[in-house]
Amino acid sequence: MKVLVLNSGSSSIKYQLFDTDKQSALARGIAERIGLRGAMLSQTDEKGERATLAGEIIDHQQAIQYIIALLIDPDRGVIKDIQEVDAIGHRVVHGGEKFSKSAAVNDEILNELRACVDLAPLHNPHNIKGIEACRSLLPGKPNVAVFDTAFHLTMPKSAYIYGIPYILYKRHGVRRYGFHGTSHYYVSRRARDLMEVDIEDVNMITCHLGNGSSITAIQGGKSIDTSMGFTPTEGLIMGTRSGDVDTAAMLHVMRREDLDSREATTLLNKHSGLVGISGISSDMRELESEAADGNTRALLAIDVMTYRLKKYIAAYTGALGKVDALIFTGGIGENSSLVREKALVGLDNLGFKLDTAANEKGEPERLISAADSPSKIYTIPTNEELVIAFDTERVVNGEL
Ligand code: ADP
Numbered sequence: 090m091k092v093l094v095l096n097s098g099s100s101s102i103k104y105q106l107f108d109t110d111k112q113s114a115l116a117r118g119i120a121e122r123i124g125l126r127g128a129m130l131s132q133t134d135e136k137g138e139r140a141t142l143a144g145e146i147i148d149h150q151q152a153i154q155y156i157i158a159l160l161i162d163p164d165r166g167v168i169k170d171i172q173e174v175d176a177i178g179h180r181v182v183h184g185g186e187k188f189s190k191s192a193a194v195n196d197e198i199l200n201e202l203r204a205c206v207d208l209a210p211l212h213n214p215h216n217i218k219g220i221e222a223c224r225s226l227l228p229g230k231p232n233v234a235v236f237d238t239a240f241h242l243t244m245p246k247s248a249y250i251y252g253i254p255y256i257l258y259k260r261h262g263v264r265r266y267g268f269h270g271t272s273h274y275y276v277s278r279r280a281r282d283l284m285e286v287d288i289e290d291v292n293m294i295t296c297h298l299g300n301g302s303s304i305t306a307i308q309g310g311k312s313i314d315t316s317m318g319f320t321p322t323e324g325l326i327m328g329t330r331s332g333d334v335d336t337a338a339m340l341h342v343m344r345r346e347d348l349d350s351r352e353a354t355t356l357l358n359k360h361s362g363l364v365g366i367s368g369i370s371s372d373m374r375e376l377e378s379e380a381a382d383g384n385t386r387a388l389l390a391i392d393v394m395t396y397r398l399k400k401y402i403a404a405y406t407g408a409l410g411k412v413d414a415l416i417f418t419g420g421i422g423e424n425s426s427l428v429r430e431k432a433l434v435g436l437d438n439l440g441f442k443l444d445t446a447a448n449e450k451g452e453p454e455r456l457i458s459a460a461d462s463p464s465k466i467y468t469i470p471t472n473e474e475l476v477i478a479f480d481t482e483r484v485v486n487g488e489l
Contacts, residue, residue: 391427
């Protein structure tokens with residue numbers, strides 16, 4: 090089955106055209122700066138050939154029109170006719186408590202997605218725009234919503250209830266939801282394959298460390314706790330997001346700096362984390378290079394980030410009792426040997442022993458734990474698009 094996988098953000102749409110039979114992407118691309126000056130669409134095919142389209146892209150609908158045009162372009166495209174696409178799989182950030190699995194989009198589901206907008210005002214409206222555009226541009230083609238939150242709906246109440254009045258959960262749905270579910274799901278299943286075990290028999294901790302970061306405790310294949318909460322702001326220190334912070338401290342900042350809730354939201358999500366602490370960059374590569382040159386604020390940002398990560402790994406080891414595998418993924422998790430090493434310093438006694446040479450370099454997907462490490466440690470490149478494509482196929486075939 091050919092599935093167009095779309096990840097619609099505020100000003101960009103990332104996409105892949107997936108062939109589920111071949112388990113590979115025929116094309117991948119991104120429409121950037123939608124609604125802004127200098128909009129551009131670029132696409133790479135299987136052979137790595139790059140095609141671009143520059144021009145005004147006023148909204149998501151037009152971006153998808155351009156994407157379709159480039160996919161079927163006689164010279165630079167990868168398919169002859171858009172009718173070859175069997176279905177469209179959409180990443181949707183928040184599915185609330187309603188969606189514990191992926192869902193075929195009809196009018197009723199679309200209304201339910203709209204009802205979730207209040208829970209994720211920064212993300213869901215753009216995801217919905219992508220779905221609406223596909224429904225109008227490709228009538229009759231099935232659209233499937235795949236949720237970042239779905240994998241975490243197995244968390245017990247003890248993990249998702251906040252220490253605030255319970256009535257606020259009942260009234261406004263204020264609880265911990267968790268995100269990055271497709272990534273945590275994918276790498277846990279990949280690790281199971283590498284370990285040649287049944288998922289029900291093992292416990293894992295998965296660390297997705299990219300621009301956004303989260304860590305998940307997985308018991309017998311099910312998420313039992315994760316570091317992101319009601320929003321993706323909670324938990325680990327991220328590129329531009331704060332992670333855990335004393336809410337009373339933020340209320341104090343709002344009073345002293347005269348910030349309204351919108352400004353405070355921007356401060357926590359865009360100006361905090363690695364960029365906020367370092368004052369230099371949200372990009373880990375840049376911080377590693379600055380720190381190596383002696384920049385103390387860059388080093389501090391890395392230290393705060395890795396110390397927070399270490400605390401979460403230790404906490405989730407406690408939550409799980411025993412951990413069979415610890416997995417690192419995402420741009421930082423896959424590539425930064427420094428972050429992995431710093432996060433695991435002193436955790437030998439909890440069962441995590443790195444093989445220093447394997448941690449330093451090797452294949453992207455590899456075992457990096459020492460032979461006598463009680464818990465296996467892996468780096469595994471994530472593939473959220475693959476999960477979305479296969480989920481879409483299963484929903485269309487009535488198997489999910
Ligand atoms: P996103 O969450 O936007 O998908 P990625 O998963 O691509 O982001 O992660 C981006 C982060 O990964 C950036 O901080 C980048 O610096 C970091 N990164 C990528 N390659 C390396 C590397 N070789 N060493 C350290 N950090 C890296």
